[in-house]
Amino acid sequence: MGSSPAPGARGAFSESDPHGTGVVVGRPRVWLRIEGLALLGAALVAYARTGQAWWIVPTTLLLPDLGALGYLASRRTGAWLYNLTHTTSLPLALVGFGLWQQHALAVALAVVWLAHIGMDRVMAYGMKYDDEPGHTHLGLHGHQQVT
DSSP states (O other), rough: OOOOOOOTTTTTTTTTTOOOSOOHHHHHHHHHHHHHHHHHHHHHHHHHHHHTTTTHHHHHTGGGGGGGGGGGTTTHHHHHHHHHHHHHHHHHHHHHHHHHHTTTHHHHHHHHOOOOHHHHHHTOOOOBBBSSSTTEETTTTGGGOOO
């Protein structure tokens, strides 16, 4: 008997991923997008508590997308760097550092970063696979979009 594709690999088939894309579908996808909305809302509430100027939010909101510059090197590097800048671990560490050092600007920038991640999740932009920039765990974007 032949070997089956790795979980999440293109070409794999299951009822929960009928196109074999590795994209979360159904209720789990809805819950992950709701979680993103909650993260976005909580981050904006937390930002309001920092006392920082609101112009900082629109000025820095898209900075995590600079991780996509890794795609200039390769798809693998681009996905790795983008995912690094779109995981909650780093901004949460920055929140901890800012609270520890009583540095309100660090906390403010970290919660804007978290708001960006939440915003992306609401729009179904997730962690990227190495194959195509538009292939994320929450959806296919661009020319490869599944209908």
